Amino acid sequence: MRIIRLILGRLILLFNWVFTPRGVKRSPDMQAIINGKTSKLALYQYEACPFCVKVRREMKRQSLSIETRDVKRSDAAKAELLAGGGNLKVPCLRIEDAPGQARWMYESGDIISYLKAL
Numbered sequence: 001m002r003i004i005r006l007i008l009g010r011l012i013l014l015f016n017w018v019f020t021p022r023g024v025k026r027s028p029d030m031q032a033i034i035n036g037k038t039s040k041l042a043l044y045q046y047e048a049c050p051f052c053v054k055v056r057r058e059m060k061r062q063s064l065s066i067e068t069r070d071v072k073r074s075d076a077a078k079a080e081l082l083a084g085g086g087n088l089k090v091p092c093l094r095i096e097d098a099p100g101q102a103r104w105m106y107e108s109g110d111i112i113s114y115l116k117a118l
């Protein structure tokens, strides 16, 4: 089962690499405004999770620079997700509304809708 999951994960990454979406091009001023908004976001994720890949593809499509934190590779990221979001489930978007005040958004579909509305 672990081997099948590993192979499927690698296939998803290969597909994602071959068919990487093109990022939208903005003027430097517009991109700076978007970068300001996305600096308040962090995506908690696994590299080969299909739902995380879906969200990362949307980030790429929209040229959104969002920090990603790999919950499988980093114990600190895992602890942050559990303490803040409450569930060890990915993807999860951390949205910092104000210093020390954050919302945690699960569900790839909701995250993508949020990113589209930025």
Ligand SMILES: N[C@@H](CCC(=O)N[C@@H](CS)C(=O)NCC(=O)O)C(=O)O
Residues within 6 Å of the ligand: 046, 049, 050, 051, 088, 089, 090, 091, 106, 107, 108, 109
């Ligand atoms: N409906 C969710 C599915 C997310 C999901 O199943 N993620 C898996 C990794 S691919 C996970 O975190 N599983 C752990 C769990 O459900 O506890 C979405 O679209 O984001």
